[in-house]
Amino acid sequence: MIKFLFDRDTWQEVIDSMSKNKLRTIITMIGVWWGILLLIALLGAARGIENSFNRQFSDFATNSVFIWGQRSSKPFKGFQEGRAVQLKLSDAKRIQENIDGIEFVVPRNQRSSFVVRNSLSGTYGIAGDYPLLDVVQKKNLIKGQGRFINQTDIDNNRKVAVISEDIYKQLFEKDEDPFGKFIRINDINFKVIGVFETTPFGGPQTEIHIPFSTFQQIYNQGDNIGWMMITGKPEFDIKQIEEDIKLSLRNMHKIHPNDQRAFGSFNLGDMFKSIVDFLKGMQFLTWFVGIATLIAGVFAIGNILLITVKERTKEIGVRRALGATPFEIKRQIVVEAVFLTMIAGLMGIISGGWILILIDKTLGQGDDAVFVNASVSIAIVFVALLILVALGTLIGLIPAFKATSIKPIEALREE
């Protein structure tokens, strides 16, 4: 068999019978070519979307949940319903100590304030933050300069601010160096120590970060916190952690255990999972569509070979009269089928690659690209090729058996 595959005559026969019917050969191959092109292009595009999604979330702890206080909806232990629930710093500490699977608890406060610099001003969200925020929600500092809030800022109630790129553009002149300059928040001067990039995704956006302790002072917050962000360890289910925390918080705040409205929450892990599931679904759909198209293409090849075999009945009869065994005839037809599918498949892979290159060139550049590195792994290409060879062999068997099912004497009589 190996010898057969390396025999020049084998391929001579294949080329002869294909070039005898060029148009038909081409039309046949288009089916398989289109199928594999779709498969490669769709898989690559799906990967590109996934990559872009991952990139946007890469600076962000995705298995996290945000929790804030609302109003109770059930009377409990002598309290009436409708009581405002206020989270305290001590809550954060106790949650950190008591709930399993928590990695970080980040308490945060946020207010909207009037910010002035020279003659420019605007109203922005101001957040009081701990350095920990930079760990769970990585702030990409522009030009790698400056820094985020650190522990010393907290300890000394420093009046420093980390501002977003947008605010920098609104409050500063073009190309002006913002570091060490002051902005007025609530009529208090803050020194700018860092400028961070804004990301399109990533939960609630803050425009100006100041030290948590400074925030407590200037807004007179005491130990109150606006909300907290909790990240779970990777091996723990964030949904479960959320439930545990809420139950514990209800207990601490004397709220009915079944009161669902006393604490509000937003589970980023949950949302992230649903997007991941969606991407998985899309990939499955891609495979399904691609393989279905492939199968249709391979069937087209089988069909054409059947017609070819029918047309070549007499020739096959002559060959058998000259001593070709049925096996030799079958082998030739199967090789033809596999060769056709392979060539069409390879062309499909190549042109699929071109499409991916095109996608990358046009839609894959820049930071907010829809497709990032749209590509298909070599392994998948090989799997696709293997599937093609297998399908080609199977489909080739049909005309092969058809060719030898007819007796040589009848084949010879065929005109």
Add this chain to the structure above:
Amino acid sequence: MLKISQLHKSYPIGDSSLHVLKGIDLEVESGEMVAIMGSSGSGKSTLLNIIGILDEADSGEYTLDDVEIKNLNEKKAAIYRNKFLGFIFQSFNLINYKNALENVALPLYYQGLKRKERQEKGKFHLKKVGLLDWAHHLPSELSGGQKQRVAIARALAADPKLLLADEPTGALDTTTSYEIMEFLQQLNDEGKTILIVTHEEDIAEMCKRIIRLRDGVIMEDKKVNQVRASQYV
């Protein structure tokens, strides 16, 4: 060389069946040149097909070169055809996308010979039929007589024991027919056993023995004085 006894063959036609060969007894010695004659429907082609192992008899015995031909599977049949038999067809049956040399070398390919050997043998036989200069021409570029000579070269290529010709001159004009017959006579002179199915009296006269079939039985089986085709050419 070839021995047939009580050979029967019938074909189903609808519900009934057509009894084509009704007990044929035939013996052919090595070196004979036999014409099988008969009107259409006499069963001459069927007989040739059975002798050519392209068809199988319903009953009776058939021995070819001391080998009993019976209940062969397709693979065996193919090997015997390749080893024992050379076919010459009325319509030449050359493969139209292969050149003369490739056509001649085809049986050798199925014998498993190496490419170089095939080329050499193919050229040898093409030379024998006088068409070496046409080795790389496609059948469509050859005349009818040339095509049939290529077909003869192809039949000879595998060096068969028996040449079977089914109306070899049926598609040719008289002059070309005689040329082909002259060549077949030459081959017979060299010792090849040849069986020719024909319905042309003059072609049959050029053989050494004439067998006449009618309605599936042998009517007449006689040795004749061979008419040399060369005198007409």
